[in-house]
Amino acid sequence: MRPTGADSLLIIVPAYNEEDAVGDVVRSIHIHVPGVPVLVLDDCSGDNTVGVARAAGAEVLSLPHHLGLGGCVQAGYKLAHELGFQCVIRVDGDGQHDARDIPLVFEKLKTSGCEMVIGSRFADGSGAHSSLLRSLGIRFFRMVLRPILGKPVHDPTSGFVGVNRKALEVFSRSFPLEYPEIEALVVLQRRRFRFEEVPCKMRPRTTGRSSITAAKSLYYIAHVLLGVFVNVLKYDGRLRAARAKPEVTGRQAKAPVPPGAGG
Numbered sequence: 001m002r003p004t005g006a007d008s009l010l011i012i013v014p015a016y017n018e019e020d021a022v023g024d025v026v027r028s029i030h031i032h033v034p035g036v037p038v039l040v041l042d043d044c045s046g047d048n049t050v051g052v053a054r055a056a057g058a059e060v061l062s063l064p065h066h067l068g069l070g071g072c073v074q075a076g077y078k079l080a081h082e083l084g085f086q087c088v089i090r091v092d093g094d095g096q097h098d099a100r101d102i103p104l105v106f107e108k109l110k111t112s113g114c115e116m117v118i119g120s121r122f123a124d125g126s127g128a129h130s131s132l133l134r135s136l137g138i139r140f141f142r143m144v145l146r147p148i149l150g151k152p153v154h155d156p157t158s159g160f161v162g163v164n165r166k167a168l169e170v171f172s173r174s175f176p177l178e179y180p181e182i183e184a185l186v187v188l189q190r191r192r193f194r195f196e197e198v199p200c201k202m203r204p205r206t207t208g209r210s211s212i213t214a215a216k217s218l219y220y221i222a223h224v225l226l227g228v229f230v231n232v233l234k235y236d237g238r239l240r241a242a243r244a245k246p247e248v249t250g251r252q253a254k255a256p257v258p259p260g261a262g263g
Contacts, residue, residue: 001037001059003085007110009036010085011102012076014069015093016043019052026056028099029091033106039079040093043072049093067177074175077163081172089162097160101200105162108198115167115193116185118153119160119200137221141182144225148232149189154197156182167193176227183227190232 003010011029015022022040029038040053044066053060063075073090080088089105091097101119108117122138134157141156159181163171167188176183188195 001039001083003083007087008085009033009087009089009106010076010080010083011036011038012041012073012080012088012090013038013053013058013093014041014043014072014076014090015045015049015053016066016069016072017045017047017049018093019045019047019049021095022049022058022093023052023056025091025093025095025097025099026053026058029102030057032099033102039076041072041076043067043069070175070177070180073180074171074177077168077175078172081165081168085168086165087162088168090159092159096203098201098203101160101198104198104200105160108196109162109164112196113194114196115164116188116195117162118155118158118195118197119162120155120158120197121200121202122154123197123199140221141224144228145182145185148186148228149195153185153195156185158200160200160202179224179227182224186228186232 001010011033013022013025013029018025026038026040029036038058040049040058040060042050042053042060042062044063050060050062061075061079063072067075076090077088087106087109089102089109091099091102097119105117105119108114138155138157142153145153145156161181161184170187170191170193171184174187176187185195
């Protein structure tokens with residue numbers, strides 16, 4: 001698994017107990033983007049996710065401990081960065097992302113000059129296969145993120161995401177550990193990076209179940225909000241500190257020369 005070409009691409013597939021879906025996900029990727037390496041990130045699954053992924057033709061990075069989605073994805077980003085890949089596209093292991101949309105995300109990533117491309121269920125005005133609870137959460141975070149990002153984002157919770165080398169360098173060092181999609185947008189924006197969205201289809205989950213249940217929804221909202229505002233305050237503080245340095249330096253340069261000095 002080595003990068004080839006100026007626009008080398010790696011597809012990463014985070015998976016946790018997805019033995020019923022991950023094989024079809026990998027095979028579909030190979031069909032629609034042939035020749036592109038696929039790396040399944042196994043988050044210490046208790047089932048046969050690893051065996052099914054390898055049988056389907058994927059490389060597998062098996063994590064020794066369960067890290068959660070953010071830690072799992074960051075492990076993939078770190079490896080991709082170390083190997084020298086220029087672009088990485090994340091496709092979830094539950095089969096909800098359509099591999100036919102990967103070329104759209106990749107083309108936008110190469111031609112737009114932005115650091116992140118989001119495969120969006122809502123960019124074209126639709127929103128199929130979203131539950132009422134999830135739809136309400138997405139609308140809420142749209143409102144929260146609009147003034148922070150300086151532009152609208154239609155699908156802030158999408159896990160169908162492509163990043164270029166500049167974003168990969170950032171995420172390989174620091175990445176939100178839980179529910180990372182929304183916080184990652186804020187991290188990039190505070191570094192003046194850009195994102196775009198492309199319309200993509202989202203298929204209903206046919207196996208397993210979502211990690212975000214109704215019972216976890218309030219925790220999800222509180223956790224993500226806290227992460228967003230911590231990132232905003234952290235990077236605003238760094239910006240103020242950076243702006244203050246030249247002023248301090250200038251004042252020091254104009255300090256009076258003591259009597260008799262230099263004479």
